């Protein structure tokens with residue numbers, strides 16, 4: 307084992323909790339690693355750190371490329387830090403597995419935060435599947451909080467499933483839209499609107515201001531027809547301009563009001579508990595599938611079943627039953643965590 311690999315494995319919990327950035331970066335590299343021994347160590351680390359501080363707020367932010375997410379996070383993040391907070395920016399990038407590189411969370415797109423000692427930016431690891439990225443991002447939230455970051459922003463591009471994944475790991479989900487009077491609503495999937503706790507119309511400046519106002523009115527109207535996620539919280543719609551720094555303070559006030567409201571009567575911890583439970587099932591499914599696909603006997607069986615399924619000789623569900631039965635035959639063994 308190289309020295310690098312060995313050092314990744316040893317993350318000092320006390321140093322992480324003292325807020326050491328280098329240790330946090332190392333911890334994140336560890337949870338991003340797919341090596342089984344790293345995974346084991348990552349789980350040990352995740353078990354050892356302080357979890358789920360209810361003073362933190364986890365914000366999800368989604369919008370099409372070019373809507374202005376990074377520019378807003380840079381300005382909004384600066385404002386948040388000026389209020390005495392520490393901010394971590396994470397990214398769930400559904401395109402990174404295709405492009406092999408990360409566009410979101412790129413430090414050069416957040417020049418103010420990149421040099422701010424109270425901000426921590428972590429781009430999506432390249433080349434992972436969306437499910438894999440979501441998995442690591444959840445772990446990253448826990449580690450950033452353990453390192454004292456009390457505001458977490460998870461940025462994602464509005465493509466496919468990533469919004470649902472991100473809304474399921476955050477307390478507040480923000481949808482960012484371009485000003486576009488008349489046709490603003492057409493491009494938005496209803497499902498995404500249903501996830502939003504807040505809608506931000508970007509670039510409300512210069513020639514686009516009037517257009518932004520129209521969009522805001524239109525969306526406010528449309529959102530009232532949707533069942534809100536919290537019954538006493540109608541998602542507010544607001545206009546911001548990151549370049550003119552307008553609407554930024556109001557945005558933070560709304561985030562604080564939302565947080566106060568959902569923390570009252572323990573709803574925030576209820577939401578996080580539900581998310582943790584759902585996540586356990588997602589992980590269980592994923593791990594079962596990983597084990598099943600890695601099993602030699604199952605793989606052999608799979609090869610022989612494939613031609614029968616393709617020729618119509620065997621139904622897919624009957625073949626699935628056979629694969630699972632084969633796997634269960636192999637699966638008896640010691641149970642980690644039992645004592």
Ligand SMILES: Nc1nc2c(ncn2[C@@H]2O[C@H](COP(=O)(O)OP(=O)(O)O)[C@@H](O)[C@H]2O)c(=O)[nH]1
Pocket residue numbers: 369370371372373374375376377378415508509510511546547548549550
């Ligand atoms: N006029 C105006 N342009 C903006 C604003 N915010 C971002 N932009 C521009 O929109 C483009 C895309 O912004 P970016 O933050 O990279 O979008 P992202 O892909 O959603 O992260 C850039 O050229 C920005 O300069 C804004 O508030 N007003």
Ligand SMILES: [Mg+2]
Pocket residue numbers: 375376377409410411415
């Ligand atoms: Mg961006």
